[in-house]
Amino acid sequence: MKRFVLALSGILLLSSVCSIGQSGSTPNPKKQEMIELQACAGAALQGFRPIAETRAQRFNGKVALLTALCRGGQKAVQYRFTPWVDFTNYWGTGDLSSLPKGYFSTSIPQLRGINGALFDLEYQRIELIKFNLFDNNGTYQDYVQGRDGVVGAAIKTWPQMRLPPSNPYYEAVGGNGEQLCKGGLIRARTLTGICNDIRNPLMGSTGTPFARNVEFETTFPDLEQNQLTKNRHGGRINLMTPDPQVISRKLFTRAQTAGNGCNNGFGSPLFSTDVNCDYQKAPFFNVLAAYWIQFMTHDWFSHMEEGHNAGEMMAVGCTTQKVNGVETQLTPEEVQKLGCRPADQVDKTYVLQDSAPPTFTVGDRAFMMRAPKTFSNNNTAWWDASQLYGYDDSSVKRVKRDPNDPAKMLLEPVAGKQGEYLPVLGPDDLAAPQWMGQESAAFPDNWTIGMSFYHNLFAREHNKFVDEFRKQAAKTPNADSGLRNPSDPTRVIRYKEVSAEELFAVARLVVAAEIAKIHTIEWTPQLLYDEPLYKGMNANWNGLLGTGDPDDSKILADIVVKGFGKSKNATKESQWYSVFASGPGIFGLGSKVSHYSITNPDNVNGGVNHFGSPFNFPEEFVTVYRLHPLVPDLIEVRDAGKDPNQIVEKVAVIETFEGKATEAMRSRGMATWGLSMGRQRLGLLTLHNHPQFLQNIKLPRLDTPTQQLDIPALDLIRDREHGVPRFNEFRRQYGLRSLRSYDDFVDQHLPPDSQQRKDQEETVKQLREVYGTHVCDASKVITDAQVNDDGTPINDCLGHPNGSVVDNIEDVDTVVGWLAEYTRPHGFAISETQFVVFILNASRRLFSDRFFTSSFRPEFYTQFGVDWVNRNGPGPIHMEAGTPNGHKQPISPLKRVLLRNVPELTPQLQNVVNVFDPWARDRGQYYSLEWKPRAEAASDPGFQQ
Numbered sequence: 001m002k003r004f005v006l007a008l009s010g011i012l013l014l015s016s017v018c019s020i021g022q023s024g025s026t027p028n029p030k031k032q033e034m035i036e037l038q039a040c041a042g043a044a045l046q047g048f049r050p051i052a053e054t055r056a057q058r059f060n061g062k063v064a065l066l067t068a069l070c071r072g073g074q075k076a077v078q079y080r081f082t083p084w085v086d087f088t089n090y091w092g093t094g095d096l097s098s099l100p101k102g103y104f105s106t107s108i109p110q111l112r113g114i115n116g117a118l119f120d121l122e123y124q125r126i127e128l129i130k131f132n133l134f135d136n137n138g139t140y141q142d143y144v145q146g147r148d149g150v151v152g153a154a155i156k157t158w159p160q161m162r163l164p165p166s167n168p169y170y171e172a173v174g175g176n177g178e179q180l181c182k183g184g185l186i187r188a189r190t191l192t193g194i195c196n197d198i199r200n201p202l203m204g205s206t207g208t209p210f211a212r213n214v215e216f217e218t219t220f221p222d223l224e225q226n227q228l229t230k231n232r233h234g235g236r237i238n239l240m241t242p243d244p245q246v247i248s249r250k251l252f253t254r255a256q257t258a259g260n261g262c263n264n265g266f267g268s269p270l271f272s273t274d275v276n277c278d279y280q281k282a283p284f285f286n287v288l289a290a291y292w293i294q295f296m297t298h299d300w301f302s303h304m305e306e307g308h309n310a311g312e313m314m315a316v317g318c319t320t321q322k323v324n325g326v327e328t329q330l331t332p333e334e335v336q337k338l339g340c341r342p343a344d345q346v347d348k349t350y351v352l353q354d355s356a357p358p359t360f361t362v363g364d365r366a367f368m369m370r371a372p373k374t375f376s377n378n379n380t381a382w383w384d385a386s387q388l389y390g391y392d393d394s395s396v397k398r399v400k401r402d403p404n405d406p407a408k409m410l411l412e413p414v415a416g417k418q419g420e421y422l423p424v425l426g427p428d429d430l431a432a433p434q435w436m437g438q439e440s441a442a443f444p445d446n447w448t449i450g451m452s453f454y455h456n457l458f459a460r461e462h463n464k465f466v467d468e469f470r471k472q473a474a475k476t477p478n479a480d481s482g483l484r485n486p487s488d489p490t491r492v493i494r495y496k497e498v499s500a501e502e503l504f505a506v507a508r509l510v511v512a513a514e515i516a517k518i519h520t521i522e523w524t525p526q527l528l529y530d531e532p533l534y535k536g537m538n539a540n541w542n543g544l545l546g547t548g549d550p551d552d553s554k555i556l557a558d559i560v561v562k563g564f565g566k567s568k569n570a571t572k573e574s575q576w577y578s579v580f581a582s583g584p585g586i587f588g589l590g591s592k593v594s595h596y597s598i599t600n601p602d603n604v605n606g607g608v609n610h611f612g613s614p615f616n617f618p619e620e621f622v623t624v625y626r627l628h629p630l631v632p633d634l635i636e637v638r639d640a641g642k643d644p645n646q647i648v649e650k651v652a653v654i655e656t657f658e659g660k661a662t663e664a665m666r667s668r669g670m671a672t673w674g675l676s677m678g679r680q681r682l683g684l685l686t687l688h689n690h691p692q693f694l695q696n697i698k699l700p701r702l703d704t705p706t707q708q709l710d711i712p713a714l715d716l717i718r719d720r721e722h723g724v725p726r727f728n729e730f731r732r733q734y735g736l737r738s739l740r741s742y743d744d745f746v747d748q749h750l751p752p753d754s755q756q757r758k759d760q761e762e763t764v765k766q767l768r769e770v771y772g773t774h775v776c777d778a779s780k781v782i783t784d785a786q787v788n789d790d791g792t793p794i795n796d797c798l799g800h801p802n803g804s805v806v807d808n809i810e811d812v813d814t815v816v817g818w819l820a821e822y823t824r825p826h827g828f829a830i831s832e833t834q835f836v837v838f839i840l841n842a843s844r845r846l847f848s849d850r851f852f853t854s855s856f857r858p859e860f861y862t863q864f865g866v867d868w869v870n871r872n873g874p875g876p877i878h879m880e881a882g883t884p885n886g887h888k889q890p891i892s893p894l895k896r897v898l899l900r901n902v903p904e905l906t907p908q909l910q911n912v913v914n915v916f917d918p919w920a921r922d923r924g925q926y927y928s929l930e931w932k933p934r935a936e937a938a939s940d941p942g943f944q945q
């Protein structure tokens, strides 16, 4: 009966809302508001939706009618029928235009909208943790079946995470018996990442396999290893089909204004400001942000080893295209017209395992124990600043320590430049030939001006920490530093007793935590520039209760108490945990227990949670970080010593690659590059926006006829080699709605006659040309990850009539798909598909790391280090002026790092709130995306473009 009343009231409310909008008369906002309030009451009666028990019941980011009406009014209702998530249409989740007009108040609907969005995000995270963890180490059977009476999601140790006898620390952790890291192995981050989890020493260490976030059976779709993938792709796809270089040239190339001098992305050899390379720009994100994420990926993962792949060469396409739906050889004329290169070759990816995976059965269902092929992550998976400090025996040799003070990194003066710089690799250093001339760094591959900037910056920060620590030690030599040696735990280590070796390790912990903090509360809220994500990211770090906003603690209370407190299904601790963590924040979780002892493994390790699946990044994570469109072809150089509004040169990015980056850094200096990259907008992540220079890059390391590569095409090839499912199945696996045709990419929010919409429709035609269409067969079921709304299986016709011609939307490469997503939440530089991958893995890399949870303690970081991380540097917290977007907040962590290490930038940073927002942009009010200069930058030509 309750259901019937609710359904009826929903229909009545909806019809009244629609009639308000369609009657031709001006909608009456007050009446609309009343309807929304009734909807809220109705939604409250309906109660919270349960956490899905099966994949088919997942939330998919789509809410019920009354909930949509309550949180976003008519707009939220209107777009419920698109495949895209609903929260983006709620009140207050955009700029000022997302607030209602003429309502009794704007703040109440805004609160409903933003709280609603936070609810949705938490539901997504819980279900992602529940359905998307697939470990490739052999633990998956236990995850599914449980072990010794413990459900899989609650298992905390795995035999597969023991150190093998070949590991030099095998005996030290217990050898053949129970393995437990102790003593020197638990004090700080280890070179290869072992002993982060002290009971699972191998976890996250260098050389362990990438995980997966999708069912193993759905990986490697071109192998057609089961009926579902056969039905899904109908024999249409393989490593080179559709042709990756053809996709790159037709769908990725940046269009150029004729005669702009772009020169295939290579600009002018004289760095003339008269040339230009067109690109689509994101108004709220700068080039520093582009390089930041490259800097991060160099910490998190690498498929390559010392700058190369597996050795065996392969062709990389530019051979066929679809003509009337049939793959047809390209003629030489077509090759020339496309601009691709059939003679390009590259070395194949390294494969760790490719034997048939063992299987197990539960009931009548067979499961693979791992993916058909696995690949090793040749970096530590931990967020441990390993790109700076090393991750194996070779990389650590490039980390140079100051012989006069081994607590410090070696830095040297450069003539005529303020501050010190990293030394350059010498002939005796262990380095691949292509790295010669670069700064010496643990992770030197694909070295860019951005890598040079951040490596120098954080080497300076490391040394700054050491200097400030020593100042403190000079002031209070006999005070307790907080540091403890687990081998001699009761001994107080006074400031003056902290050795250079200990201080180096502490500085690394601090720098790694600062980087994680910058990424979580500065880079990400600018990448996802809206209010729900500002709150969500700050909650991940500080906790919802830690933001100081009483509304936030109310949200938490609602989520936990009303939402899950009454659930009968909340038996699995993993579901609860992520929700509870929203309260205190993930960072520091488990570090504040009473009677904490460094000798108690349950204290040291107690804050971590792997949710039943050992931590490593999944292949799917690498896919969504293939962000090459962020990079412009030319960098607009502004001289920090002169008028910052003047572009003095336009330097091709390729002229700042590998050794040339170091040359450029040393000749112009950190301040000039900081200013230049801080002011310039980065490239939008969208189709037709890849840098041309990356399509034509010359890599002399390749012993091939052209020595050239199309990196955007290679992104597709690598994903295919790694068996990443194609876009639609990828979305279904992550709990998002799949698309029914290429037309679904077009943003329905745009007016039908707008140029933007016409451009999108044009791209849809190109997608159809490249990926094609086929006559569908409704008897072919294509997935077990989701079902249609009416509970029927999703079939080859995707809801279209049997036998009709449908788009090959199932074949679209995942990178192409997420680039084609024109419908995005406000201020999102990434798409919602990338975002879900991020929700899961960004949380996990904090949840799983004891140095960010229960070992974030003075015993490891020193008290000075803990304070440095919490307060963004030495001394007290410095507060930002004003209340940007309505928030009182500390000066951002990266701004503080820049102010103390590149002080020449102080005047430029004066009005900067977030270092990743273009520095001269007027941020306007409430999450404005306008490209407008602040008064003092009115003459900057960057604002005339």
Ligand code: HEM
Pocket: 290, 291, 293, 294, 297, 301, 302, 303, 304, 309, 446, 448, 622, 625, 626, 627, 628, 630, 631, 653, 657, 711, 714, 718
């Ligand atoms: C001048 C700028 C850049 C250049 C020249 C460059 C070049 C390359 C090259 C040569 C590869 C190796 C391809 C292979 O053999 O598998 C690669 C991989 C990759 N790049 Fe870039 N890149 C640049 C910027 C970026 C940026 C800004 C990002 C942002 C996240 C990025 C993310 C990646 C990722 C995720 C991979 C795959 C790495 C792996 O599989 O382990 N790159 N890039």
